[in-house]
Structure formats: structure tokens, C-alpha cells
Amino acid sequence: MSVMSRPAPRLVIVVPCYNEEEVFSSCLTELRNSIKEMVQDNLIKKDSFLLFVDDGSCDQTWRCIREACAEGECIQGVKLSRNEGHQAALLAGLHVAGQHSDAVVSIDADLQDDVQAIRRMVKAYCAGYDVVYGVRDSRQTDTWFKRTTAEGFYHLMALMGVKQKFNHADYRLLSSRALKALLNYNERNIYIRGLIPLIGFPSLEVRYDRGVRIAGESKYPLRKMLALALEGITSMTVAPLRLIASLGFLICILSLLAILYILLIKITGHTIAGWSSVVLSIFFMGGVQMLSLGIIGEYIGKIYLETKHRPRFHIESVMENGAEK
Structure with a gap:
């Protein structure tokens, strides 16, 4: 895949924030200093912004x-x-940033992602790459539980057929044409990490060590991680539906074998009266049916939401050049 060199871009760093009052000042200082240093080194244009x-x-x-x-x-x-x-x-920020930028970097406000990696992302952009993934090379600063559940999340998504970069969250650089391609995806149930690989275009990985959250609490506890996994699976793959079909086929085969066995012991006169097997089979089939209906219902719910074509967000106000609009 050939790439072409580019001039220094007008860069926009998009930072989604939810209850980040405790970390905001540190985040602002780090990212503003990073912008200034890159401007001084002629890596980005002077009108780049956060x-x-x-x-x-x-x-x-x-x-x-x-x-x-x-x-x-x-x-x-x-x-x-x-x-x-x-x-x-994040998508709202990308929509706004896309109107004013040559390249966009997204990063979380907790700054557990290494800010210095942005320089390498910009250099990769200038070398001709449209998508630059920030990939966590080490998560030793995370607790064992956080590290295990996070890596389990990526393995689960891969098992379900979702194509995404392992240990890559939402820290990445997108060129203007890659961003435009991403914004063409209009579904209501979005999983950006899974959509990025579908864009194509030349891509590169930039690896870094994950740091410690400087203040506040994580905005992705286990509950939200599970919700994100469900969102990603149901919006990116039909693997669970195929799993249900495979499970149904397997149960049919086992049921056929069970019928043959029952007929055999009936003919030979070795029938033993008992309710355990009946009760167990009822509970088993009942559980499988409820689980299957739940998975199918989740997909139907997604279809229901998509057909409404409701907006994904509403912007209340914008601060630009010191003035609120």
C-alpha cells in the first residue's frame, strides 16, 4: 500500500469529557503544551487547537x-x-472538528494515554498515513481486574468476529478523508473502534505504555464495558444469531439421538420411571429458549432504534474564539 508525504496539518485534538472537573486542568496543561511544542517544531500549523x-x-x-x-x-x-x-x-467532536482540520486526534481526558504519542501520530500522517492507531503496549498500571476484563473484552469482540485493533481504544489520528469516510456511517448504534478498520486507507500503529489516571474515577467500569461490548457486537456482527442457529441444530441432533435411545430402551423393556431427566430437559430447553429470545430481541431493538432515524446528539452551545454561540 503506497503512501504519499503531506505538509504539516492543521490539527484538532478532540477530548470527550464527562464529569472530568478534577482532571481538566492537568489535561488542559498537558495538551496545550503538546500543541505549542508541535507548532514550534513545525509539525502542525499555528491555528491548530484543542x-x-x-x-x-x-x-x-x-x-x-x-x-x-x-x-x-x-x-x-x-x-x-x-x-x-x-x-x-466523541462523534459530535469529530463532526465539529472535521469542518476545521486537516487531521484529528481523539484522546480521553484522563490522560492515561501517552500525550507524547501524538507527535509520532502526526509524523505518520505527514508520511502519508490516513489512520494512525494508538495501541497500548503495556497496561501494568491498571489493576489486575481492570487489565483482565479489558483484555477479555477485546478477546470477546474478536471471537464474535468484530475486526478491531487489540488494546486500541479511541486514541487515534484520522486524516480529513478518513474522517469524512467515518462520518458517512449513519447508524444510530455506533461502535467507532469497529468502524475505523472498515474505512480502509493506509494505516499504522503507534505503541505506548498506558499511564495512571491522575484524578477522579474511571468512566468505564465493568457495567459500562459490558454495555460497550454488547453495543459493539450487535452493531458490527450477526455472530450471536448464527450461534443460536448452530445451537438449535446441535440440540436437534441430540434430541434425535435421545429419541432413538428412548425407543431402544422401550423395545428392550429397560424403561425406568423418573422425573429428573424430564425436569432437567425442561429447564435446559427453557433456558436456551429464553437466552435465544433475548439475543434476538436485542437485535430487533437495534433495528427499531435505527428505523426511527433519531439524531445521535444535540449540541447546546459552542465556544469558539472566546465567544459562546
Whole structure:
């Protein structure tokens, strides 16, 4: 796959924020310094900026963003009308950033992803790559439970047939044409990590060590991780439906064998009266049916939401050049 070199881009760093008041000042300082250093080194254009997206926070996150926008020339803000979730907030930021940029980097506000990797992403962009994945090379700073469940999440997604980069979350660089291609996906139930590989275009991995969250609590506990996995699986693959079909076929084969066995012992006169096998089979089949109906219902629910064509987010206000719109 051939790539062509590019000039320094106008870069926008998109930062989704939900109740990040405790970490905002540190995040702002780190990213603003990174922008200034890259401008000084002629890696990016002088009009590059940070774009913070407030995902309906309950704390003072939006106030912090407004104050930062009023004080800094390279800072802009977007406020969603309500909490829509990380993926929708990120998509909202990408929509706004795509109107003003040559390349976009997305990163979480907790700064567990190494900010210094942005320089390598920009250099990869200048070398001609359209998608640059930030891949976690080490997660030793995470707890055993967090590390195990996170890696289990990626293995589960791969098992279900979802094509995504292992240990890659939402830390990446997209060129303007890659971003435009991503925004052409109009589904309501979005899983951006799974959509990016579908875009194609030349891509590269940038590896880094995951750091420690500097303050506050993780916005992705086990409950949200499971919800994200369900969203990713049901929006990216029909593997669970095929699993149900395979399970039904297997049960039919076992049932046929059981019928032959019952007929055999009936003919030979070795029938033993008992209710255990009957009760167990009823409970087993009942459980399989309920599970199957639940999975099918989840897909039907997704279809129901998609057919409504409701907007994925509403922007309440935008901070640009120190003024709120």
C-alpha cells in the first residue's frame, strides 16, 4: 500500500469529557503544551487547537471549558444538551472538528494515554498515513481486574468476529478523508473502534505504555464495558444469531439421538420411571429458549432504534474564539 508525504496539518485534538472537573486542568496543561511544542517544531500549523466536548456533565466541567476557551486562543468547546455516552460525544467532536482540520486526534481526558504519542501520530500522517492507531503496549498500571476484563473484552469482540485493533481504544489520528469516510456511517448504534478498520486507507500503529489516571474515577467500569461490548457486537456482527442457529441444530441432533435411545430402551423393556431427566430437559430447553429470545430481541431493538432515524446528539452551545454561540 503506497503512501504519499503531506505538509504539516492543521490539527484538532478532540477530548470527550464527562464529569472530568478534577482532571481538566492537568489535561488542559498537558495538551496545550503538546500543541505549542508541535507548532514550534513545525509539525502542525499555528491555528491548530484543542476541542473539548462536554457530554452533559453533572459537575463543573463545562464551566472549566468555558474559562479555558476565554483565556486560550487554541481552545474551543462543545456542550451537548444531555449525556449521550462516550461514543456519541466523541462523534459530535469529530463532526465539529472535521469542518476545521486537516487531521484529528481523539484522546480521553484522563490522560492515561501517552500525550507524547501524538507527535509520532502526526509524523505518520505527514508520511502519508490516513489512520494512525494508538495501541497500548503495556497496561501494568491498571489493576489486575481492570487489565483482565479489558483484555477479555477485546478477546470477546474478536471471537464474535468484530475486526478491531487489540488494546486500541479511541486514541487515534484520522486524516480529513478518513474522517469524512467515518462520518458517512449513519447508524444510530455506533461502535467507532469497529468502524475505523472498515474505512480502509493506509494505516499504522503507534505503541505506548498506558499511564495512571491522575484524578477522579474511571468512566468505564465493568457495567459500562459490558454495555460497550454488547453495543459493539450487535452493531458490527450477526455472530450471536448464527450461534443460536448452530445451537438449535446441535440440540436437534441430540434430541434425535435421545429419541432413538428412548425407543431402544422401550423395545428392550429397560424403561425406568423418573422425573429428573424430564425436569432437567425442561429447564435446559427453557433456558436456551429464553437466552435465544433475548439475543434476538436485542437485535430487533437495534433495528427499531435505527428505523426511527433519531439524531445521535444535540449540541447546546459552542465556544469558539472566546465567544459562546
